[in-house]
Amino acid sequence: MECIEVWFVTGSQHLYGDETLRQVAVNSQKIAAALDAAPEIPLKVVFKPVLTDPAAVRSLCIEANSSPNCAGLILWMHTFSPAKMWIGGLTSLKKPVAHLHTQFNRDLPWSEIDMDFMNLNQAAHGDREAGFLHTRLRLPRKVVVGHWSDSETLASLGAWTRVVRAWHDLQGGRFCRFGDNMREVSVTEGNKVSAEIKFGFSVNGYGVGDLVKVLNGVSDADIDALSAEYEEIYDVSPELRKGGARHEALRYGARQELGIESFLKSGGFKGFTTTFEDLHGLDQLPGLASQRLMAKGYGFGAEGDWKTAALLRFMKQVGEGIGGGTSFMEDYTYHMDPAHPQVLGAHMLEICPTIASHKPKLEIHPLGIGGKSDPVRLVFDAQTGPAINASLVDLGNRFRLIINEVNAVAPTQPLPKLPVARALWECEPSFKTALAAWIYSGGAHHTGYSYSVTTAHMRDFAEIAGIEIVVIDKNTNLDTYRNELRWNELYYHLAPAIGS
């Protein structure tokens, strides 16, 4: 990954005199260094010289826009910084903003406090002046409150830096579709022009025949090496192993992985979609290949679902290094036992092994759809614990992001006849409320499913993208939630007129 950074930007003014401003700069550098060193914040935090006039603010914002490594700005008003001087800069700024409402000293020095101290610790009112202008400008931003040494403050800022890194990755990101949408399916459709305007990524289609050509050019030596790697890292069924009766099918899976990866690399793509209705020239539905490429960080959507492919890439970037894993997912079937209602999530084949709870098995079984040879696939149970399901839908006038917080559980019984990767979860706040809310929201059957990305990350994402987010969690009341959906219809209709 490139060296992506956020800039630490301090506001002040000339009124205080040079000596105070020197001290402001020293204090600010200390905070920037502490943020940079904090393990909660995975990005480099770069100190920028204290800003004291409109020209400096404007020039810093323009510099941020054109810096390829700057993913966002952390703003802090160390002293009072009259906010009209920020208008020119902030109205031209294109990078995400977090407003850190902190102060240099944590505690009041009760017995020593004097006007010098007051001068150097006045974010309490300085940041309110900034806050007014940000609100007046309808500036999308994250407000983080707390002392800069406080672990909660650092965690909240750190979460935002993960999101801006992923957002940065999405800008100019290219996504590739092999074939179009699954015929007649509505929710996986959407306006790709609107998406590029809103999210910064582009989606384009490529002929499966062009992919087949690349697949056919993959060398036997590379296929041998990757097949051997599969045998090392997975529990490969005997028939697929070298010397086994169906080893050629495994080798074809390796050919697909190598071919698709090569196609993606040469086109600079960050994710892709496939569809079982357009596999012309391919022997198998790319199951194993999709699973493996997701694990390498590519976004993926089945059945032409480019929105989920891009969302998945984004979520994988957010979760990078946290552990826990993120996968393409589909709410497949239910366990409707009133005592313990559960959702069984899976897909035909394409679930990412980063969410596996154990060493995956590599198996081959028939697939009753697509009319191709039996596809190889990784089979496993997903981890247990808290997770989220995220769905991005196109409502015609806007994108809506729907989140459901869930708790993944272990199956109480084996599933010997279900040869696919799967996850089992219970929804917050309850099965019935969660599913009714999801359906009223128009949430898709395809999601980005993650143990590492949280609702807080997704809220930051929605703020930056300027899209609607609705969250189904332990506090959700269905009647209130339905009203929120109604009010949002009005808000997003009026928002352009408000200026947000």
Ligand code: MN
């Ligand atoms: Mn599907």
